[in-house]
Amino acid sequence: MDNFNFYSPTFFVFGKERENEAGKYVKRYGGTKVLIHFGGGSVIKSGLLDRVKSSLTAQNISFIELGGAKPNPRSGLVYEGINICKRENVDFVLAVGGGSAIDSAKAIALGAVYDGDFWDFFIGKNIQKALPVGVILTISAAGSEGSFASVITHENGMIKRSAHSDALRPVFSIMNPELTCSLPDYQLACGATDMMAHVLERYFTNTKNVEITDRICEAILLTVIKETPKALANANDYESRANLMWAGMVAHNDICGVGREQDWSSHQMEHELSAFYDVAHGAGLAVMFPAWMKFVMHHDIMRFAQFAVRVWGCEMDFQNPQTTAIQGIAKFEQFLLSIGMPVRFSDLGANEKDIPTMVKTAGVGSNTIGSFVKLTEKDIEQIYKLAL
């Protein structure tokens, strides 16, 4: 196990009707003038936004609203939010939504207390501080409610990049699984896939002797595999949504990834895919992950066999562990299909002829991406082709 630090100071407020406590928690964490940042009209139509505003008003907290956060959130809205914060002396950013609204809110919180361009932090500048961010989560997927990351696509060149800092961990996150009951099946399945990817990018590691985090990774995967079909089968099944919501947080606050080398190359390859075709992040991952697995499997057959046996219930082939490894990947792909995910380029409207451009945009050049297996541009091209 490698040396590590782990710090997850977010106050999680989980359960039915908890969004009505938003005002109380904004006050506890010092907010007096709040930017409420959200996505589309669903939080308005559902009445959620009104409930949150009432909760703030009840605590005499003033607020400004900024809607419009979209999947693969863009820099334009971040700049707009930063301007509002600076102009109106906003001291707290409250995200109401999923990963897009939260990531966008985090980027706004960064830029609001910085004189330069917020994008600096997405191209390597060290993060020192940000406004406090609170979250009211409406979809189980990105894990941004407990994570230290923000992913933004810059409209100048459609470049998708991430920033990381413990300063980006939300001060509180309100997680009411009821809010996810109205999600379309496709979004729910994309979310489940995103969670699984967050775990798998920690699971496939070269670090030896990491049983505790291996087992926690497997715990989360087993939960998602059991609960997602139940949630899809019954839109009002609170319990499966509750399990998925907590799983999504645990999948990405890094409790399952500490002390081990991680490999985020699939996310990176997917980022190019989703920036290029604007497909849902989870759907892109469903296409990229099995392809990546098929390419890197031979690097550590026994780890893939463990994945197959412990996560997918495959029987170990002691004569030929590779058979088991292959079965595990096949079961994963079948599961993705069963929850309505695409697993091929063509399902996404993606096209073989764009592969060279995506490989270039990935910006690898003479370097490599990934850790489990270090991927060259040639490798990335082959993985994209395995996804055809």
Next chain:
Amino acid sequence: MDNFNFYSPTFFVFGKERENEAGKYVKRYGGTKVLIHFGGGSVIKSGLLDRVKSSLTAQNISFIELGGAKPNPRSGLVYEGINICKRENVDFVLAVGGGSAIDSAKAIALGAVYDGDFWDFFIGKNIQKALPVGVILTISAAGSEGSFASVITHENGMIKRSAHSDALRPVFSIMNPELTCSLPDYQLACGATDMMAHVLERYFTNTKNVEITDRICEAILLTVIKETPKALANANDYESRANLMWAGMVAHNDICGVGREQDWSSHQMEHELSAFYDVAHGAGLAVMFPAWMKFVMHHDIMRFAQFAVRVWGCEMDFQNPQTTAIQGIAKFEQFLLSIGMPVRFSDLGANEKDIPTMVKTAGVGSNTIGSFVKLTEKDIEQIYKLAL
């Protein structure tokens, strides 16, 4: 799943040689005058205390030392620590040791900022504040390095009670698995048992549909079962100790227990046992837990069957799940024996004739303890007898 809050703001500093960063973290969390609280001479003999002191001195932080914390830590030393803190204007308590030193340090931190008797907080008074507590952990067991609890035995009547508050969560915990390599086998095994108990008291619940926390509980148990024999077999196996150390924290910071009814009656019954005979907490648990299981098993055979299948690899007897449930408890007991734990009263020097007194001291009266099954005094007596 029940509604819950979860808040684990401790900054965990994990890995080799990390104790040398103690000064840096005390400074980060505002300490200028530190009470270093530790147990016996082992932290002196090993040179650990000197390294910690050097690290504080390097940051110009002054300190006072208070040793003497013992297993089942006592009120006398807590009062002494509180007096020192008040007299010397201590603003930070640094525990160097295991659960005893940490729990004692937490109680000192409570009393240092309170005009009344610190014991008030252990008999129900609400906790508002405490001095910040930092930890340098030397044994994987109690989980106090990440927990919100402190357990103290009052010398007036030898009553063991606990206090709970997020204010008792350490601000940082330094966890270097190397420090546990010199532990005697018996202590290591007691620690492993304590961890398992922390998980099991969350695992056996009446709350339905808690797959994510069930799975995380099982992940921790599977890790302890795999790593403890490795650690016992080779005192210098850093990796098994690293897995156990992180498992011990995760077992008790409540990430595996949120949103579900918990049942701490085994701990409560063990507290009477260890207060009475001054046996190691883990050893007392090894005796009490299987007895409790045998008594409550019939309340939910399928949960015990799940425990048997998922944790102990038993084959499910679909015709007669009770057979599987019984096998699981037997395997647990065999495991405890295999790591050198006692599993009967007589192994502890405990005596049948003391049972009535222990039942009385447990202070149940007309009330009950526990949640999975609510235990009357008569039930407790039967459980103690099952442990004979």
